[in-house]
Amino acid sequence: MGVAEQSNIPHPHPTDAAQGPSADGSAPSRPVADLSCCPQFLNRTQDAIIIQDIEGHVEWMNPAAEAMFATSLDRVRGIKVMAHVLPDGARVDPAKVAAFRYDIQSAIFDRDHLARHKRANGETFWNLHSFTLLATPTGHKIAVTCRDVTGTVETEQHLRRAKARLQHAAHHDDLTGLANRKRLSQYLASDIVARALAERRVGVLHLDLDKFKEINDTLGHAAGDAALLHVADLLRRFCGPQDLACRIGGDEFLLVCLGMATEDALLTRAELLLGATDDPLMWNNQAIRVGLSIGACLAQDSTENGETLIHHADQALYEAKTRGRSRVQLYTPALGQVQIAQNRMARELRLATTEKQLTVHLQPQLDLTRGRITGCETLLRWNHPRLGQLPPGAFFETARRAGVLADLDYQSMHLSLDALKRLHEAGFEDLTLSLNVSAEALTDVNYAGLLDWALQSRGLKPAQICVEITETTILQGGGRTIATAVERLKRLGARVALDDFGTGYAGLAHISEIEVDEIKLDCSLTANIATDPRNRAIVRSIIELCRKLGTHVTAEGVETAEQLRLLRVARCPAIQGFVLAHPQPCDDMIAWLSANLPLPADFGKDPDTSRVTRLHPRA
Known part of the structure; x- marks a missing residue:
């Protein structure tokens, strides 16, 4: 199509352009343009220009418009372009097209418009008009x-999508796609959660995978990831439209449930x-x-906030794992008081590691084949300033939860070796020492060094040391x-x-592993x-198996002469x-050894308790 003739451009009348009445007789309230002075400019400008009558029929278009819409003036003159330029799916009802008429008072004259339009060849583009x-x-x-x-809009769309992806990545877990801690914080600060908290209709479930480390170590990290994804899928199934499922780190997940009115629900x-x-x-x-332990907490007070509920659910989770895992534990105020006491003990335990409140007691070990004391096991004690002397069982789990278990192990190591050196200096050079170590210290690559x-x-x-795991x-x-x-x-x-x-965890399998x-x-x-023949048979079988494997056996917790005799028989x-002796401080152990060694040759053969009670530590 050629360039339109100048005579084809509508010429506004000078008087009409300034003040003439509109076609319907009303006076125009907005300025109107006069294009009669620049016909060559309209034909040569790179902007597409289309002139329509008041009903939207095309009367003229410049070459740029012909190129933009891939058409010609001859093909579109007299038609309403809105019936042809809208993409498929955005068509206007033909009856509305036929009835269309521009409202000269409309706000469409006051701003630019961006729309996706279609060329005659079917290609779509973004039109700023x-x-x-x-x-x-x-x-x-x-x-x-x-x-x-089109180029500008698509670039902006690409940047917006990239920004959205970055925002999503910043608020969601890479592996599972669940919300992360940052998204959780935003969610807890939202109005919808605030309203639910005020109505005491918020519940929190804190989930932790049981034996997740074992899955990773035995089957590999790909299997561990599969387990995490499995739990994430389960959470999505049980997550309501206003709830939030999160992975908050490692093998821990949270499900915040809105609309929870009762603990039963x-x-x-x-x-x-x-x-x-x-x-x-x-x-x-x-x-x-894939086992789960779950701590649950329901809002009890309108003054509680989301972080408090999460903290309470975490306390309940800890209790669930302490009671044996694969269970649900509901938070109660009484449980909270226990946790407060444990938190206090954790703080005191951290001080104990720096204020020399820890010591070790020694318990002797008797070689029954030679009738000799061959070594001692060291047992950690905490001289608590408020509660007195505490055995490991009173603070072991608190130490693990507080993250100081490895510190206790290293202090116990040094205290134990100091005790062994003192035993040797006292003349008991042949004695060995057994010391206990937790997984936290043992898995430290620097532990052996x-x-x-x-x-x-x-x-x-x-060679003078035996590490007990x-x-x-x-x-x-x-x-x-x-x-x-x-x-x-x-x-x-x-x-x-x-x-x-x-103790019932894995038994004989670990001896081979x-x-x-x-x-x-x-x-x-x-x-x-x-008292139990079956138990006696089990002990004999374990001792016999270990003998064939070349593995030494020590029986712990032997308290009576009859138990000692039966173990000799086995x-x-x-x-x-x-x-033999209660655990005691190093100085007392040195005194005990000095008073009781060598042992009687028939020690443990005669059930007469008078032969063994004298070997208990003296008052």
């Missing part, structure tokens, strides 16, 4: 000025979640048991990780014992050896317990 009112001898005309801004939601984990997750043709340095600085040898330590630290740590200790020259054997030199029968096995190599 404006409307100008013209007055001509034949009535009002509308000049539509158009500019193709919240516990029902938690139990359904727990029940959904009954079926194993199939991963690479392997069945993975620090133990070696501590030994050398005191003139002691690694529990089956719980193996499960918490992960089998492979613990096995590697044990290998480091054995390369150093230290012996390793599996403590509390038979981790190369230990000794197992220590838990006191639960020795307690009933004199050919148990060594014992430890109150029948």
Whole structure:
């Protein structure tokens, strides 16, 4: 199509352009344009210009408009373009098109407009256009000025999408796609949560995967990720439209539930979640048991805030895991008071590590085959300024929760080696020492090196040390990780014992998985050896199996002469317990050893208690 002739451009009448009446006889209230002076400019400008009558029919368009809409003036003259330029799906009803008429008082003349339009060839583009009112001898005309801004709009859209992706990434967990802590904070500060809190209709579930570290260590991190994704999918299933499911770190998740009016409703939601984990997750043709422990808390007071509820749910979760895992625990004020006491103890325990409140007691170990005291186990004690002397069981879990368990282990190491050095200096050079270590310290890659340095600085040898680990330590630290740590200790020259054997976690499997030199029968096995024939048979079988494996056995918790006699009959190599001596400070142990060694040759063969009671520590 060629350039339109100048004579084809509508010429507004000079008088009409300034003040003439409109086609309907009313006086125009806005300025109108006069294009009669610039016909060549209209033909040559890069902006597309279309002139329509008051009903929207095309009367003229410049070459730029022909190019923009891929059409010609001859093809569109006399038609209403709105019927043709809108993309599919955005068409206007033909009846409305036919009835359309510009309102010269309309606000469309006061601003630019952006719309997605369609060319005659079907291609769509973004059109930035404006409307100008013209007055001509034949009535009002509308000049539509158009500019193709597709490139600019698409760039802006790309930037907005990129910004949205960044914002989503900043507020969501990379692996699971659930909300993260930052999004949780925003959610808790929202008006909808504030209203629900005021109505006491908010519940929080704090979830933690049971034995997640074991999944990672035995099957690999890909399996661990699969377990996390499985839990995330479960949370989405139980997450209401106004609720929020979050992964707040590691294997911990939160579900904030709005509209929860009763504890029963919240516990029902938690139990359904727990029940959904009954079926194993199939991963690479392997069945993975994904267990959950859940702490639940319901808003009880309109003054509570979201962070308080989360803290209470966390306290309930800790209680659930303490009671055996794979369960739901509801927060109560009484539970909160227990937690407050534990938090106080945690603060005091941190002080204890710096104020020399920790000490060790020693308990002797008897080699039954030779009738000799061969070593001692050191047991940590806390001389609490308010509660008196506390055994490890009174503060072990508090130390773990407070993150100071490894610190206690290292202090116990130094205190124990100091005690061993004093025993040697007192003339008991043949005695060895057993010391306990948690998963937190044992999995520290520096543990073996620090133990070696501590030994050398005191003139002691690694062969004089036995490091005791529990089956719980193996499960918490992960089998492979613990096995590697044990290998480091054995390369150093230290012996390793599996403590509390038979407490019901994994049993004999750990003897084959981790190369230990000794197992220590838990006191639960020795307690009933004199009264339960089945228990007695189990103890004999374990001792016989360990003999074939070349693994030394020490029976713990031996309290009576009859238990001692039966263990001799079962050919148990060594014992430890109150029948021999109670744990006592190093100075008292030196005095005890001096007073009672050598032991009578028939010690433990005769059930006469008079032969053993004298070996208890003196008052």
